[in-house]
Amino acid sequence: MRLAVLLSGRGSNFQAIHEAIQRGELAAGIVCVISNRPGAPGIARARDYDYAAHILDHKAFPSRAAHEEEVLRVLEEARPDFICLAGYMRLLGAPFIERWRNRILNIHPSLLPSFPGVDAQAQAVAHGVKVSGCTVHFVDEQLDAGPILVQRAVPVHEDDTAETLAARILVQEHEAYVEALRKLAGPWRIDGRRVIFD
Ligand code: GRF
Numbered sequence: 001m002r003l004a005v006l007l008s009g010r011g012s013n014f015q016a017i018h019e020a021i022q023r024g025e026l027a028a029g030i031v032c033v034i035s036n037r038p039g040a041p042g043i044a045r046a047r048d049y050d051y052a053a054h055i056l057d058h059k060a061f062p063s064r065a066a067h068e069e070e071v072l073r074v075l076e077e078a079r080p081d082f083i084c085l086a087g088y089m090r091l092l093g094a095p096f097i098e099r100w101r102n103r104i105l106n107i108h109p110s111l112l113p114s115f116p117g118v119d120a121q122a123q124a125v126a127h128g129v130k131v132s133g134c135t136v137h138f139v140d141e142q143l144d145a146g147p148i149l150v151q152r153a154v155p156v157h158e159d160d161t162a163e164t165l166a167a168r169i170l171v172q173e174h175e176a177y178v179e180a181l182r183k184l185a186g187p188w189r190i191d192g193r194r195v196i197f198d
Helices: 012-022 041-048 064-078 094-099 120-127 162-185
Strands: 002-007 029-035 053-055 082-085 104-108 131-138 148-155 188-191 194-197
Touching: 002 012, 002 041, 002 064, 012 029, 012 041, 012 082, 012 162, 029 041, 029 064, 041 053, 064 094, 082 162, 104 162, 120 131, 120 162, 131 162, 148 162
Parallel strands: 002 029, 002 082, 029 053, 082 104
Antiparallel strands: 104 131, 131 148, 188 194
């Protein structure tokens, strides 16, 4: 299973995928890592691990479309089976999503469809939910809305802040992403919005 990883920051989900491969728990290879932020710690990590690491700074391109075209070009060359968004803070355009339909995964730090968008953990704390978690899903044209692959739940405590909840969720994110990829290594199909693992 050939994986591409797109990230913008810390890269702890990328690291979790890398470590699962190293431990032999995920039969996959990371064929390229792309960051839109030159200073992203995740891309430095990718270089340390000797992956094909590309910095494609969106600010260096004349338009959103031009940036995305270059990302697509790098991906076409790398020929991934799946593209893992791991803290990639750019919205993908319709041509991108169409080209890689049901091949782009994202991880979101809430139990979707609750709390899409930014600051999901703060939204959960402010709303007063007692349970939150994370969701690995395919990316479609709507924000944080595509077919769901894996979810993991965690309790929300009364004294939680966005930060303490985020830390609890992050532990589950790392396992959930690997679980989703392992499942995609076997047979699967889409039925409406549902992903069925046969
Ligand atoms: C994670 O909380 C993920 O759910 C969200 O962005 C964060 C990325 O963290 N999409 P990291 O860069 O993988 O450490």
